[in-house]
Structures are given as structure tokens and as C-alpha cells.
Amino acid sequence: MSSRLCAVIVSRGLDEMLRFCLKCFFESAEQVSGSVEAVVVDNASLRPYLATSFPDSRVRLLRFDASTGFAAACNQAVRDCEAEHLLFLNNDVFLDRSTLVRMLQHGTVEGVGVTGSWLYFPDGRVQHCGVVFGDGEIGPYHLHRGQFMEPRSQFETFQAVTGACLMVSRALFNRIGGFDESYSFGLEDIDLCLRVRQAGQRVICVDAGRPMHFESFTPGRIELDVSSRRLFMERWRDKYTIDG
Amino acid sequence: MGNDMLQMTVIIHTRDSEATLPRLLESVRWAEECIVVDMESRDRTLEIARHYGATLLSTPIVPRIDGIRNDFLECGHHEWVFVLDSDEYLxxxxxQIVRGLLERYGETSDAFCIPRYNMIAGQIIRSRSWYPDHQIRLFRKGCVRWSDSTHKLSELQTAQERLHKLEPPGCLHIHHENYTSIQQFIDRQVRYALNDIYPEEGFSFQQYVAWAYEEFDFRLDEKNDGELSFALATLMAWDRVVRGLIHWERLGRKDSLRRAYSLPITTISRYPEGVFPGDVEELRRQAEDLHQRLQFLESVPGVKLLARLTKSVRREHRKTKDRLKRMRQYFRGKSATG
Structure with missing residues (x-):
């Protein structure tokens, strides 16, 4: 029988952080009805992850020897997955016990395509509460990033949310062709959200407890972000609403 | 079989491999042909191989697997062959990587030397003695042969420049789950030692003891592998001594063993000063670096402190150069006689 939710975690090294990320995910999943699973994509870790490192039988490992882009890695992980909903999760995001329940509560409502979550830095400042778009070269950015803020509603609608913690139904994900693999690392999540909206579905960001996000621990991300940003702007400039 | 499958033959040798074979066969499903050469398995190995659509061949049990590998290398239909053991996987x-390799280097190369991750007792071993552990496993049919021994490297029969070596990180690897525990490691080492072939002449127990010290020194890398490294280094050293004793008995116990323990061991070591062939390059780099530092220091006009520093670097440089020269002479002599 297929599971209700499958977390897809693309990770390189940082074994202990990944282990804690999985622990938090499964603790949060205890509050959810239906079974859950997780696919860990070992993206060319210098010392490969071992099945024995994750004794939970709900964790499946997918090893890549060559470093693969986030989009391609996620798409391949989803290919073998039969879960109803997918949760793309970064290895440095530690979910709160109530996160998954709240995301599923609001994310499975008719018309909602993608669900993100408020995320906090370890010191309590906001890391993510939705993505807004600035004029000209500014493009997409995280609203209220680095500020001390509290959510004012259970959820809000945005044009995009971060892929660090992003839930989407598998059917919709496959219908729109998954992540665009032209992006090396970064902004493929925003691209996905915009395509979801083009498909007539909403993107929301949910107040889902206090999940924590350390952000960009993996080395080499910044350089890759630059080429992704260039591609994103070529593709989407003037096609989004300026709301930031 | 679909046409989009990679036109390649995978050859796998099995013996009671039900625990690991599914993982391997799953990882090579994209190869058009898969041949399982089975040595009288008593478990579900054959059933699993059939389930994955592999061609089954059987062979009687032999003590050394590498001795019979050559007999099956020509069995496949395809030009390119990938040989894997049942406890390995991709x-x-x-x-995607293999396709890329064959497209890019298939014309100019006859074989690919692939790094291998070794997992021992639940840990991937990263010391230089276990990693990258290059193996020639992907090759053009007819270009590679094995010698009759256990765990000896295969050899390219054409020309060395036709061998393409993959350099980690970020390249194709063979993933090898060697031993699940230390006890299994000991069990296999003893079996390999008992089943190996030992030369009729040239026995020297002193040499085995010297090799034991070398093995220990070579294998120990606590920084990378923690305490397990100490255990493995001890076992590999012990393996040398055990082999020496097996060899001694097979030759009729003629030589004295006692002599081995009354010698300064390092004098008969294969690698004097504990420097291994791979270290010569590092030594060369070290000498070059010292030379550059020396040139820089000498270019600074007369300050006393600098003069003292220059003197010490010059001394170090001379020492490193001498050592490098000795090592080069040694290895040159060795290759000339070998």
C-alpha cells in the first residue's frame, strides 16, 4: 500500500545533521494519520551514507556517485516513489512536532497545489515565511528574512515558497513535469511554484509550529546559485507579480 | 530487452549470495546482458538471478575465484564487459556515468580503472590503504586478464596508455560491502590464506615478519577510521605472519623461524624508511616547495633572522632532496631487477 507522505531529502555529508533532520521528521509524522516514508538522496557524499546509519526501515537510500543538481536528484527520487504527497526537505531543517499535521491540514484543501512552512533561524528570527518578488534585478526573495516576527494567520497565499520544506501532491508534481533540471542549484523551487500557479493551483505558506532552518550549510551553493538566478530571470522576468 | 539499454555485459560470480545479489542486480538493470556465474549455491541465489532475467552459468567450486574469471570473460555478446562481485553494487x-565514459573515452581506452569504497564492519574505510582501491573492472572484451590468486588486481593486456583511471571525488565508484564484522573478516582472511598458492622457492620467514610490520604501518590510519583502523591494521599484519607459517609448513618446515625475531626488521623491508612508492611524488612536491621557499628567503636582503631561517630551510631542503634521490634510486633499481 502506498504511503500518505514521503520526504525527499537531498544531502551531502553532514551525517549527524541528516540523522537529526530525519528524527524530527518522523517525530512530526507521529501526529499524522497514515504511513510516512523518507528517501535520502546521497548526493556524492565523500563518505557514502550506509543503510545502517539510518536504522529506521522507512528510510530508503539513493546514492549518486557524481554530484547531481537538486532538481535532477529530487526528480529521480520521486520516480520510485508512490506516496500520495511529497515533502521536499533540506537536511538542515528540523521540523516541529506539529509541522506536518498543519501542512497537511491546509495543504490538502481543494485548489492548494504547494504548501510551504514558516521556518526560523536557531535564534528565533524568521528564515522563511513566503517568497515575494521585487522589481527589476531584485527578483524573488524571502519576506521578513532575519526579522523577529510572529505569524498573524494560519496560512497566507504567496506566489512561491522555499523548497527547503515544500509539500506537493505527487500527482500534481508529475503533471507539471517535476523540478526543471536546467537549474544547477537554487530557484528550481520558485520555478516549480510559478508553474503550479500557471496550472491553476495556489501556493500557501503555513504557520506550522516552530521548525528550524540553519540554511545553506552545503559548500559551493553560492556559486551555483548565481547561474541558477541568471536562468530564472531569463525565463520568468516580467511574468510574475511584483509584490515585494 | 529494450533497445535503450546499454549494450554491455555484466558478469557476476556468486556463491550463496542471496543476501547481497538483489541489490547488485537492481543496480545494473540498465545493462543489456547480465551473466551470473554460480559456484554451487545452496541458497536462493539462482532463483534471484532468474527473477532479474540474468543468464545463468555454473562452475564447480574453486578455492580461488580469480583463477576462473578468465574462463567466462568471453561469454557475453557485447564489446564492453563490467565484472562485479556479488557483494558489490553500483x-x-x-x-548515466558509464554511458558518458564509453561515449567520451570508448575509442581511446580499452579499460577503466574504477575506485572502490570498502565497507568493513559497518564502516566505510577511508585510509589510503583501503581507498581509492582502484579496480580494472570495466573493459573491452579480450583486453583484461586475471591471475590465479585471491584478490589480485586484473591486468590490462594491451597498453598502459589505453587504461583510463577515474579519479575521485565525483566519479563512478564500485561500492563493496566486504565484511559485516571483524569475525567475518578473520574467517575470510584465513580462508584466503589457506587457499592461496605459495612459491616453491625463495621462502624467508623474516620477510613475512617484515611485511607484517609494513602492513601495520601502511594500514593504520586512526584519523580517518578511528579504532577500527587499529583492529584492521593488526589483522592485516597478523595475516602476513599466518601466511608465512602456512608457506613454511607447505615447504616441509625446513627453515628456522627463530631468525626472524633477531633482526632489525626495517633492514629487510621492501620499502626502506617506511616510504611507499606512492609517497615519492609527495616527497618531490615537498622538495619543490622547500626550493621555492629558499629562493624567496634568499631574495630578501641581509637580515640576520632571515639568514638563520634560510640556513634551516636550506638544510631541510638538502635532506629532502637526498632522501628523494635515495628513494628514486631504490625504486629504479627495483624496477630494473623486477
Whole structure:
């Protein structure tokens, strides 16, 4: 029988952080009805992850020897997955016990395509509460990033949310062709959200407890972000609403 | 079989491999042909191989697997052959990487030397003695042969420049789950030692003891592998001594063993000063670096402190150069006689 939710975690090294990320995910999943699973994509870790490192039988490992882009890695992980909903999760995001329940509560409502979550830095400042778009070269950015803020509603609608913690139904994900693999690392999540909206579905960001996000621990991300940003702007400039 | 499958033959040798074979066969599903050469398995090995659509061949049990590998290398239909053991497997992106390799280097190369991750007692071993552990496993049919021994490297029969070596990180690897525990490691080492072939002449127990010290020194890398490294280094050293004793008995216990323990061991070591062939390059780099530092220091006009510093670097440089020269002479002599 297929599971209700499958977390897809693309990770390189940082074994202990990944282990804690999985622990938090499964603790949060205890509050959810239906079974859950997780696919860990070992993206060319210098010392490969071992099945024995994750004794939970709900964790499946997918090893890549060559470093693969986030989009391609996620798409391949989803290919073998039969879960109803997918949760793309970064290895440095530690979910709160109530996160998954709240995301599923609001994310499975008719018309909602993608669900993100408020995320906090370890010191309590906001890391993510939705993505807004600035004029000209500014493009997409995280609203209220680095500020001390509290959510004012259970959820809000945005044009995009971060892929660090992003839930989407598998059917919709496959219908729109998954992540665009032209992006090396970064902004493929925003691209996905915009395509979801083009498909007539909403993107929301949910107040889902206090999940924590350390952000960009993996080395080499910044350089890759630059080429992704260039591609994103070529593709989407003037096609989004300026709301930031 | 679909046409989009990679036109390649995978050859796998099995013996009671039900625990590991599914993982391997799953990881090479993209290869058009898969041949399982089975040595009288008593478990579900054959059933699993059939389930994955592999061609089954059987062979009687032999003590040394490498001795019979050559007999099956020509059995496949395809030009390119990938030989894997039943406790090995490939990563999820192996198909893409292998396709890329054959497209890019297939014309100019006859074989690929692939690094291998070794997992021992639940840990991937990263010391230089276990990693990258290059193996020639992907090759053009007819270009590679094995010698009759256990775990000896295969050899390219054409020309060395036709061998393409993959350098980690970020390249194709063979993933090898060697031993699940230390006890299994000991069990296999003893079996390999008992089944190996030992030369009729040239026995020297002193040499085995010297090799034991070398093995220990070579294998120990606590920084990378923690305490397990100490255990493995001890076992590999012990393996040398055990082999020496097996060899001694097979030759009729003629030589004295006692002599081995009354010698300064390092004098008969294969690698004097504990420097291994791979270290010569590092030594060369070290000498070059010292030379550059020396040139820089000498270019600074007369300050006393600098003069003292220059003197010490010059001394170090001379020492390193001498050592490098000795090592080069040694290895040159060795290759000339070998």
C-alpha cells in the first residue's frame, strides 16, 4: 500500500545533521494519520551514507556517485516513489512536532497545489515565511528574512515558497513535469511554484509550529546559485507579480 | 530487452549470495546482458538471478575465484564487459556515468580503472590503504586478464596508455560491502590464506615478519577510521605472519623461524624508511616547495633572522632532496631487477 507522505531529502555529508533532520521528521509524522516514508538522496557524499546509519526501515537510500543538481536528484527520487504527497526537505531543517499535521491540514484543501512552512533561524528570527518578488534585478526573495516576527494567520497565499520544506501532491508534481533540471542549484523551487500557479493551483505558506532552518550549510551553493538566478530571470522576468 | 539499454555485459560470480545479489542486480538493470556465474549455491541465489532475467552459468567450486574469471570473460555478446562481485553494487547514477565514459573515452581506452569504497564492519574505510582501491573492472572484451590468486588486481593486456583511471571525488565508484564484522573478516582472511598458492622457492620467514610490520604501518590510519583502523591494521599484519607459517609448513618446515625475531626488521623491508612508492611524488612536491621557499628567503636582503631561517630551510631542503634521490634510486633499481 502506498504511503500518505514521503520526504525527499537531498544531502551531502553532514551525517549527524541528516540523522537529526530525519528524527524530527518522523517525530512530526507521529501526529499524522497514515504511513510516512523518507528517501535520502546521497548526493556524492565523500563518505557514502550506509543503510545502517539510518536504522529506521522507512528510510530508503539513493546514492549518486557524481554530484547531481537538486532538481535532477529530487526528480529521480520521486520516480520510485508512490506516496500520495511529497515533502521536499533540506537536511538542515528540523521540523516541529506539529509541522506536518498543519501542512497537511491546509495543504490538502481543494485548489492548494504547494504548501510551504514558516521556518526560523536557531535564534528565533524568521528564515522563511513566503517568497515575494521585487522589481527589476531584485527578483524573488524571502519576506521578513532575519526579522523577529510572529505569524498573524494560519496560512497566507504567496506566489512561491522555499523548497527547503515544500509539500506537493505527487500527482500534481508529475503533471507539471517535476523540478526543471536546467537549474544547477537554487530557484528550481520558485520555478516549480510559478508553474503550479500557471496550472491553476495556489501556493500557501503555513504557520506550522516552530521548525528550524540553519540554511545553506552545503559548500559551493553560492556559486551555483548565481547561474541558477541568471536562468530564472531569463525565463520568468516580467511574468510574475511584483509584490515585494 | 529494450533497445535503450546499454549494450554491455555484466558478469557476476556468486556463491550463496542471496543476501547481497538483489541489490547488485537492481543496480545494473540498465545493462543489456547480465551473466551470473554460480559456484554451487545452496541458497536462493539462482532463483534471484532468474527473477532479474540474468543468464545463468555454473562452475564447480574453486578455492580461488580469480583463477576462473578468465574462463567466462568471453561469454557475453557485447564489446564492453563490467565484472562485479556479488557483494558489490553500483550507485543510482551509474548508468548515466558509464554511458558518458564509453561515449567520451570508448575509442581511446580499452579499460577503466574504477575506485572502490570498502565497507568493513559497518564502516566505510577511508585510509589510503583501503581507498581509492582502484579496480580494472570495466573493459573491452579480450583486453583484461586475471591471475590465479585471491584478490589480485586484473591486468590490462594491451597498453598502459589505453587504461583510463577515474579519479575521485565525483566519479563512478564500485561500492563493496566486504565484511559485516571483524569475525567475518578473520574467517575470510584465513580462508584466503589457506587457499592461496605459495612459491616453491625463495621462502624467508623474516620477510613475512617484515611485511607484517609494513602492513601495520601502511594500514593504520586512526584519523580517518578511528579504532577500527587499529583492529584492521593488526589483522592485516597478523595475516602476513599466518601466511608465512602456512608457506613454511607447505615447504616441509625446513627453515628456522627463530631468525626472524633477531633482526632489525626495517633492514629487510621492501620499502626502506617506511616510504611507499606512492609517497615519492609527495616527497618531490615537498622538495619543490622547500626550493621555492629558499629562493624567496634568499631574495630578501641581509637580515640576520632571515639568514638563520634560510640556513634551516636550506638544510631541510638538502635532506629532502637526498632522501628523494635515495628513494628514486631504490625504486629504479627495483624496477630494473623486477
Amino acid at each position: 550507485a543510482a547514477d551509474a548508468e
